[in-house]
Amino acid sequence: MIELYSLEVSTYSAKVRIALGLKNIACKILPPPGGYSTQEYMQLVPTGTIPALHVDGHYFSESDVIMEYLEEAYPQTPLLPEDHLLRAQHRFLARYHDLWLEPHLRRTFEHVDPKTRDSDALNQHLDKFEERLQKLETLFSAKPFMLGKTMGYADCAFAATIELADILLPVFGRQFTLGKNLTLWRDAVQNNPVAKEVTDQSRAATIEWLQSGGG
Ligand SMILES: N[C@@H](CCC(=O)N[C@@H](CS)C(=O)NCC(=O)O)C(=O)O
Structure with a gap:
């Protein structure tokens, strides 16, 4: 059986x-052996990051690479449509998440503890995150999912990150507001039992992490 190295707190996982879950793939979910970024784990997964997939003695990381592998190796319940242009739109939105939006939220983690907070650096990332969230509102038109009537490749990327922003922005005194499009989309995602279960676990793990001081 394939194995996924993952932690509940990780949005990419x-x-x-x-x-x-959407594709109903049998997969063992495990924490990264030794913890992420450790020598032990990097012997298996050179980047030291989660998620990483283990298939028949082969290990690879990068969530979008794993998504593409799953799509090709398990064609049931496709998350990418047949139409080439729509496929490109899914991939664009997923890249927008990984390269343009989420990294600014991630860069706030180091400022959770007020004792070590650099307010200027923090505010720059919060401003960028909010700006790019507003831009995301204009990049699709909820159907109710980003590009269609069923959850797809693009929707998987944003589901946990939006829930993370909901928890994290108020910690820094910022308001979490979504436009009409993203609100419709978020409701649809939260009505999907697979996405709800995963994002609920991710929310609970994030709250626990914050309560422990965010270190
Ligand atoms: N681009 C990577 C990002 C993955 C990532 O940053 N994962 C975090 C956890 S959510 C991690 O493993 N951090 C450990 C590190 O950066 O060393 C992907 O899409 O998989």
């Missing part, structure tokens, strides 16, 4: 776990 949540993306892949939602895809596994």
